[in-house]
Amino acid sequence: MADLRQVPWRDPEATWTWDGLIAAARKWPDDVIITNEGLGGATAAQAARAVESLQPAEVHIVVVGRDLWRTLPSMWQESVRSRSLWSFEEFLKAIEEGRHDAFWNHTANRMLLRWGDLVPPERRHIITMPPPGAPETVLWERFAGVVGIGDGVCEIGEQHANPSLGAPEIELLRRLNHALGDRYPHRMPYRRGVLRHLVNPVLKNSKNDMKFSIGANRTQWILDLTEERIKELRDYPCHIVGDLDELRPADMREGVSFDELTEKQVMETALETIIGLLGYAEELHGQIEKSRGDMLTRLKKRVRHRLPIGRA
Template sequence: MVDRIFVHIGLPKTATSYLQTILWSNRDALREQGIVLPGAERRDHLWASRTVRNDRHAAHAPEEHRTAWPRLLAELADTPGTGLISHEFFAAASRKQARAMVEALPSPEVHLVVTAREPLGLFAASWQESLKNGETTPLADYAREVSRSSNAIWNWRTLDLRLVLQRWSAAVPPERIHVLVLDPGAPRDDVWNRFAGILGLDPASCDLSGSFPNSSMGVVEAETLRRINGRLEGFTKALDKGVYLRTFLADERLVPRGGDRFWPEPDQIEECRQRARDAVVHLADGSFDVVGDLAHLLVPEELEERRVPASVTDAEVAEVAVDLVAVLMGDVRRLRRRQRRRDDASPVRSALRRLRPRAED
């Protein structure tokens, strides 16, 4: 049985994909240093979070998904060392769900790791991520209220550091809650080095070459994706969203276009400022282990001028959409040619060609 367990709960859009890519591509190096990353694949931690949060879709999910949480618990119970669970969707758990999760873990010593960043950039990035997951809400209407549902990921429920800490402090004492504040001016590997330090890992022992930043779309590209989502039919499963919307359409075709960066509406910016101040006060008044500079959680008073998504015109969307159709036409042609070559190379097709009578016969 592991002697202690670290649970990394996000927040979402705080270098979580970057960190998880490093962890899963270096499992052997982690194990050599006594870190147990349970599960067969990275998605096991996602599926476990759905069970913990009583996700409304979990009961009807495939058995592989439904059994992820008990499989993680069994592996942690059967393996010595330090356990590590990491997924940002755990941040949405209620107080009751957080307590139940911690009580189920096979170790009396549970630590929480919370990665955090200033709320304005976080808010804009999370709206983009919601679009990559098929949402259609305009940024001006995004997260206007704090959801009471533990299924609400793209909401202040998971984005507000103070609210997340208040819920999870009911399950883990503040002195065992490590808040890692992202430094916006630091090299990319800074967050990994400090994350590894919390775990007691040698950061140089892991290969970072497979890691990557989660890039953003420009404002017109984001608005185009939002409108496309409103026309799509049948792309509701997690696989469809992950493979076709997030990876194929957004990350591989819209992100490379670049485009103008953007802010939310002015009143949303002020809300981000206030939530940042509240989080800093909450951390300063508690006994949390803060790794980093609390000042990096504050939204600057002076911001560069940027557009808002509501300023995007139909003509701009049409231009991106036409370019996108042209790119997709090339994709379709390449896929068909590839399929044709595979068909031609198949044993059955080769046998049929040999049996076909020649013209001179």
């Protein structure tokens, strides 16, 4: 994805290319699914190159859409997890004022129109995200139906959600991004360092009980945008899986505003995070010691097995 889009944050040590991916796909005798949310950021020319490179395969475009009330906080938080520095208010204001057009690249409408125009209408599919409280398998069932995965082919195990961080936890990460300066300038080293050793094992397991939301002052803005998006999709020739009405927010209850977040709450979260890091370090140390012990045992057995048996 990063190679196809030629993004400036691509890790210079990365070896995979789009052409390499296509070469591997051509060797596969059956259907191939290529998926990455970053593909939404491709330009029209990059999307055209991607679809053309897959010829003469029968290319389908599958997009998942969800309501903006959930999308906006999720996209901002994901941007912070990817090294961004801006606050939630700065993020929202930039979108309102048209200064962050790239946000729309990762929404169903922009993705479907940019990529869908490259294939016939019967090969364009939009799957709507079920509302909160729906059975966990609904989204999978919709996707499986589109790509032709029959019942019983895949074993549906325990569902693992991608938990959102709470307001003080994500604010702590945002401030850390500022403090990192020019360290971790590329995405993969950042993910290997910060996500692997801080976000995933520690921050995701913190309290995260102080949820945040867009705010009542932007409720009507969200509702107006929603109706525009639904009308655009109804008018676009494509296969709709689910119901476009599900793009309307089902629950617009408010969470904490970042204006209400105190320095004390951020400091308490920072201290809890340090404690969590100490526990994580102890756990890693135990795993290393166990690995060393297991390796030493295997080596001793191998040496015993190869030593010649002495004569009496």
